Structure formats: structure tokens, C-alpha cells
């Protein structure tokens with residue numbers, strides 16, 4: 557099986573497992589775990605922020621960011637396919653009493669004008685005060701798209717003009733940084749809070765970081781305890797994070813090159829791939845154009861030995877490249893998928 561369902565599927569490499577086995581550990585809840593502290597310091601610098609806090613998942617990091625930056629009854633702006641809006645079980649309402657206003661885009665990347673038009677009038681006693689804008693980079697639902705830094709700065713500047721806070725769901729920020737050649741810190745320092753996930757392209761078994769100012773992260777620590785995310789000898793997993801930051805960042809360009817080769821191979825074989833959309837490690841297939849529904853397309857591919865997964869769109873499925881997908885796997889996927897899906901090359 558060529559497993560292209562998600563970049564969360566990676567197994568820790570033997571070297572990462574050795575780093576885990578050798579980790580120095582302490583009581584993380586008492587802030588005495590040297591490996592967690594080392595990872596937090598590395599992450600804060602990498603993300604252009606003063607401090608970072610280690611958390612089990614990126615969902616928890618996002619939800620803690622929202623709780624830290626808002627008051628119950630506030631409104632949050634996020635793109636309509638954003639993870640924080642669509643895939644966190646209504647967490648903003650449950651954990652923080654927030655109203656979400658979604659911004660509709662084709663690829664996950666909204667504009668300063670979208671923000672301007674969406675902010676509720678300040679002081680209006682009939683609408684929830686708009687307090688926070690969330691940006692996702694790369695944008696998962698948009699097909700792994702990268703926010704160009706200049707565009708992102710315009711959107712953040714617009715948000716600031718309205719007195720709003722800004723959160724970056726940078727679960728895959730390192731993919732964005734590597735693909736665009738923009739240092740992650742240049743993206744990160746624009747924001748009040750930044751989430752970075754370790755268990756996606758970076759290949760760790762689990763873990764995420766939330767970075768921000770010293771004051772913001774001190775408040776986030778309270779939420780970490782409240783969410784039950786304060787751990788004990790967590791250096792066991794933080795060691796994987798330190799290893800990944802040393803060894804698994806630059807290699808993301810291999811994942812991106814493989815996604816591009818896969819997209820080009822499938823496109824040449826007549827599969828409906830929009831090559832312009834392929835910027836990082838995601839390839840989207842519009843199987844509706846082949847007269848197939850999502851479930852049937854996924855079943856046929858699985859039968860042929862290629863694992864893809866669904867997207868938010870009923871007729872679009874996706875392939876995601878990652879650490880455990882090598883060049884041979886890409887060759888096999890290029891060979892197997894077109895026949896399984898009944899692709900026809902245009903003549």
C-alpha cells in the first residue's frame with residue numbers, strides 16, 4: 557500500500573527513536589524537564605516569539621490560543637475550511653464561548669478587504685465584538701497552500717487597524733517556510749500566538765508548540781493545566797521534537813518535490829489535477845470530473861493499493877507526501893491511480 561492519506565501517518569525513524577531513548581527528563585508540570593525546556597526555547601526562536609509552551613496536540617494549542625486571546629462572547633474570523641473552524645468540534649464555542657465568522661475563499665487565503673468587510677462595528681450593542689483573526693499557513697483545506705509573506709502582512713495590518721489580535725495556525729508552518737524560502741520567524745513574529753505541530757511533516761509521534769510573548773505564554777500555561785495538558789516526563793516526546801527540528805526541516809523540500817512529481821505524473825496520465833495548486837506536500841484530485849464520487853474513488857484506489865483521503869469538497873480527494881513516502885512509492889502511485897480511476901488522456 558502506498559499510503560498517501562496524511563502526513564500524520566509517519567513512524568518515528570530509528571534515529572528519532574534513539575533520541576527518544578536517550579532523552580534527559582524531569583517533571584514538566586514543574587517546568588523541570590530539560591528536554592522540554594530546550595525544545596520550547598528552540599521553537600520560540602524559530603517562530604520569532606519570546607516564549608513557547610509544549611503541548612500534546614495542535615488542536616490544544618489552537619484552542620488555548622483562542623482562550624488566551626479572547627473573552628466569552630467575542631467573535632473570531634477564520635477561513636471557512638480552517639482547521640480551527642471546521643475540525644475542532646466547535647471547540648471555540650465549547651471552551652471559550654466564541655462566535656466564529658467564516659470567510660469564504662477558493663484556496664484558504666483571504667484578503668485585507670475580507671477582514672475589513674467582516675469586522676462588526678465597534679461598540680455596536682447588537683453584534684459580538686470581533687476580537688481575533690486566525691490564519692492557517694499552509695492551509696490544509698485549501699490544498700496545502702502557502703500564504704505569501706507580503707500578502708499575510710497586509711491582512712495582519714488590517715486586523716491590527718481594527719484592534720484585533722491575530723493567531724497563526726502554523727501546524728505546517730515549516731512546509732510554508734521551506735516552500736517559500738521565507739524564514740518561519742518572519743511569518744511568526746507578525747502574530748500574537750503561533751501554533752506549530754510536530755506530528756505532521758516533521759515526523760514526530762506527537763507534540764505541538766504554542767509561541768507568543770512571555771506574558772501571553774504565561775497565560776497559556778494556566779490554560780494548559782486547565783485543559784489537562786500539563787505533563788510529567790514529557791522530555792521523552794520533546795526529544796523527538798528537538799531531533800525533528802535538527803533533521804526533518806530541510807528535507808520537507810523532498811516531500812514537496814515528490815508531490816509535484818506525483819501531480820505532474822497524474823496530470824500527464826489524464827487525472828484531474830490543477831498543477832497550479834500544488835505548492836507543498838498536498839495534491840488534490842477533482843474526481844467529480846471523472847464521474848466519480850469521493851467514496852467510490854477512494855475505494856477503487858485502496859483496492860489498487862494507493863491510500864488517499866477525503867477533503868471538505870464532496871468530489872475532491874487528496875494525496876499527501878511525507879517522510880515515509882519515497883521515490884519508488886511515488887512511481888507506484890503514478891502507475892496505479894490512473895487505471896484505478898479510469899483516467900483518459902486527452903488526444
Ligand SMILES: Cc1ncc(COP(=O)(O)O)c(C=O)c1O
Pocket residue numbers: 612613614615616618639640692694696725727728753755764
Ligand atoms: C492546519 C491544522 N491545524 C491543526 C491541526 C490539529 O492537529 P492535531 O491532530 O495535532 O490536534 C491539524 C491536523 O490535521 C491541521 O491540519
